[in-house]
Amino acid sequence: MIKEITVEELKEKIDNKEDFQLIDVRETFEYDTSNLDGLNIPLAGILIEADKIAQDKPVIIHCRSGKRSAAAVMQLEQQLGLTNLYNLKGGILAWQEAFDPEMPVY
Template structure:
């Protein structure tokens, strides 16, 4: 699936649209600033797939600080059979600059 811009993400969050939203930053980063996503740090993702397995065929939006870790998370999830994963381009840094 195509990645998502921070502008599109903000519009969808403002409308309370339904999608699975995952923040793959570390817990301390999440505690400092978050957008309400579930927090599963990238390093923990392989061990916590059971928490999101039921969303395999639903849209999943992943984000991190700048888009790099979430890009890796997208590739990993796709390799595990998740079919509709989107990365937030620019991450929370770009989102906070809106």
């Protein structure tokens, strides 16, 4: 069972300037449309680029709706044994709905 956080919890972490890493596993063109300032590593390359993922702090992974990021968390946990990963529930769509209705989401 993967760990999840809500967009409200993410916003709290950002507002409190907590130390964590945000990774966006959408495709580059989606990231270019709008993003939450995370590091863009498309899902297909997540294991190849795993060295970019912090191991010493919480890592929150998100996509458009939460499906791809959940897959990324599972791959990283199963293949690399990482335990500091959280899936953003509902993805950038949930963020848009909660905090930024004007945000364009591909």
